[in-house]
Amino acid sequence: MSVASPGRHKTFASFAAHLAEAAPTLAADEAVAGARGALGQTLELGWASVENRWAIHPMEGWDGTTDGRPTDWTLRRWRKFGESGAGLVWGGEAYAVDPAGRANPNQLAFFDAERTREDLARLLAEVHAGRTEAGLDPSGVVVGLQLTHSGRHSRPEGKKVPLLAARVPWLDAHTGVAADARVLSDEDLQALVPRFVAVARLAQEVGFAFVDVKACHGYLMHELLGARGRSGRFGGDFVGRTRLLLEVIAAIQEACPGLGIGSRLCLGDLAPHTAPEAGAPGRPIEVPLPLEHGWAMDLADPRRMDPGEPLRLVGELVERGVRLINATVGTPYTCPHVQRPAAYPPFDGYGPPEDPLTSLERQVALTREVKRAHPQAVVVGTGYSYLQEWAPHVAQAEVAGGGADLVGLGRMVLSYPRMPLDSLRGRPLERKRICRTFSDCTNGPRSGLRSGCAPLDPDYFELAEALRVRKAALRSGRRD
Numbered sequence: 001m002s003v004a005s006p007g008r009h010k011t012f013a014s015f016a017a018h019l020a021e022a023a024p025t026l027a028a029d030e031a032v033a034g035a036r037g038a039l040g041q042t043l044e045l046g047w048a049s050v051e052n053r054w055a056i057h058p059m060e061g062w063d064g065t066t067d068g069r070p071t072d073w074t075l076r077r078w079r080k081f082g083e084s085g086a087g088l089v090w091g092g093e094a095y096a097v098d099p100a101g102r103a104n105p106n107q108l109a110f111f112d113a114e115r116t117r118e119d120l121a122r123l124l125a126e127v128h129a130g131r132t133e134a135g136l137d138p139s140g141v142v143v144g145l146q147l148t149h150s151g152r153h154s155r156p157e158g159k160k161v162p163l164l165a166a167r168v169p170w171l172d173a174h175t176g177v178a179a180d181a182r183v184l185s186d187e188d189l190q191a192l193v194p195r196f197v198a199v200a201r202l203a204q205e206v207g208f209a210f211v212d213v214k215a216c217h218g219y220l221m222h223e224l225l226g227a228r229g230r231s232g233r234f235g236g237d238f239v240g241r242t243r244l245l246l247e248v249i250a251a252i253q254e255a256c257p258g259l260g261i262g263s264r265l266c267l268g269d270l271a272p273h274t275a276p277e278a279g280a281p282g283r284p285i286e287v288p289l290p291l292e293h294g295w296a297m298d299l300a301d302p303r304r305m306d307p308g309e310p311l312r313l314v315g316e317l318v319e320r321g322v323r324l325i326n327a328t329v330g331t332p333y334t335c336p337h338v339q340r341p342a343a344y345p346p347f348d349g350y351g352p353p354e355d356p357l358t359s360l361e362r363q364v365a366l367t368r369e370v371k372r373a374h375p376q377a378v379v380v381g382t383g384y385s386y387l388q389e390w391a392p393h394v395a396q397a398e399v400a401g402g403g404a405d406l407v408g409l410g411r412m413v414l415s416y417p418r419m420p421l422d423s424l425r426g427r428p429l430e431r432k433r434i435c436r437t438f439s440d441c442t443n444g445p446r447s448g449l450r451s452g453c454a455p456l457d458p459d460y461f462e463l464a465e466a467l468r469v470r471k472a473a474l475r476s477g478r479r480d
């Protein structure tokens with residue numbers, strides 16, 4: 001389907017009219033009030049104070065060394081996170097607690113305590129250096145580290161080596177999982193707990209304010225949440241399926257008093273989507289109903305999300321003192337249109353089955369539900385890069401209305417790191433740097449290359465060239 005991308009609207013009135021039609025429950029403020037407005041307000045977490053309501057989402061670059069360490073590209077990205085002026089850097093990027101649980105050979109990972117300590121200290125120092133470069137107090141930002149295990153999507157040496165929470169025939173077929181793929185035993189899962197704790201402890205030692213125990217985007221912890229057919233301690237009913245997440249959190253709390261803990265959590269999911277040819281509108285695949293596996297989706301009709309269990313889980317987390325929730329939906333592997341709405345889908349993907357503003361509206365609605373059900377939770381909203389120049393207008397309205405405490409930016413920070421700072425300082429946005437959701441930062445990794453904003457960040461010239469060649473090959477039918 002063809003829809004006007006938000007950046008095409010030259011006036012607020014024109015954007016607001018489109019928003020009213022495609023996403024009527026979303027609000028946008030005509031005037032962005034900068035630091036005096038809702039986005040400039042301080043937020044007290046109890047254990048830290050966040051100086052404004054912008055957050056930077058974790059953004060991996062597929063650019064570490066093959067032994068899990070940051071390169072200059074990685075360090076540059078973290079410096080840009082600092083330059084953004086956002087009050088909270090949520091996670092930096094997904095850090096694998098186990099080398100076997102890397103989603104690609106260039107993911108940052110815990111091989112060895114000494115090296116991890118050194119690497120985490122360097123990454124944090126880059127955030128602070130970025131703040132200094134932007135004329136900000138280096139210590140004025142709250143920085144967390146995202147802890148992950150890629151589970152089904154593990155590719156530690158490049159080829160798929162899935163480590164499953166459960167066998168799910170329709171999902172195995174969709175994600176290309178072979179019949180002999182390994183299902184992690186309860187002992188395997190239990191053995192991961194000390195690895196989460198070890199990295200959390202190192203993060204705390206070098207000065208990170210919190211860790212995020214990632215439970216979204218199709219990776220191990222998310223898959224376990226839906227593992228209804230799994231027997232043993234870590235599957236079956238709600239208590240079994242949430243057990244590993246809660247045990248990891250309890251173990252970190254015990255080992256690292258004073259360290260903040262959050263979770264990037266899947267609030268809603270849909271059946272995988274596909275299209276007859278790349279770029280055609282996506283449609284849900286046929287799945288056997290009712291589903292016997294799944295989290296946050298309506299098991300009788302997985303074209304719909306069901307936030308019932310996620311809301312219950314947020315309640316459990318809040319009760320345990322884990323108030324920081326980064327709200328996200330779907331997975332980039334099965335339904336990218338809901339996870340990261342885009343005007344231009346990844347080149348091996350499907351076209352948007354709906355106006356991407358509608359996809360964003362769904363994500364925002366779930367975020368509001370968390371705030372309504374659990375007002376003590378501190379919630380970060382996701383998906384706003386799709387809004388382009390109108391992101392501050394919607395973000396300000398959403399925070400002022402209490403639908404989210406902070407608004408996170410993912411793709412936008414790759415193309416235009418200082419966007420939050422410019423918006424807080426009341427400066428006009430630099431239109432040429434605004435992320436247009438071209439998806440090249442996804443196309444890079446899907447082509448075995450590193451990520452980065454190839455179209456708008458001149459330092460990624462070589463990546464842009466490589467992607468041009470790849471696109472031409474795809475267009476000519478010669479897939480390489």
Ligand SMILES: Cc1cc2nc3c(=O)[nH]c(=O)nc-3n(C[C@H](O)[C@H](O)[C@H](O)COP(=O)(O)O)c2cc1C
Binds near residue numbers: 094412452
């Ligand atoms: C290149 C790229 C890397 C990403 N890396 C991570 C990651 O390491 N951890 C994570 O939780 N999400 C990751 N995401 C998802 C983003 O954090 C974010 O949820 C998504 O892009 C939607 O937000 P946006 O509209 O502001 O981009 C990544 C997305 C992209 C495009």
Ligand code: SF4
Binds near residue numbers: 412415435437440442
């Ligand atoms: S490549 Fe750049 S413009 Fe495209 S989606 Fe990523 S950050 Fe945005």
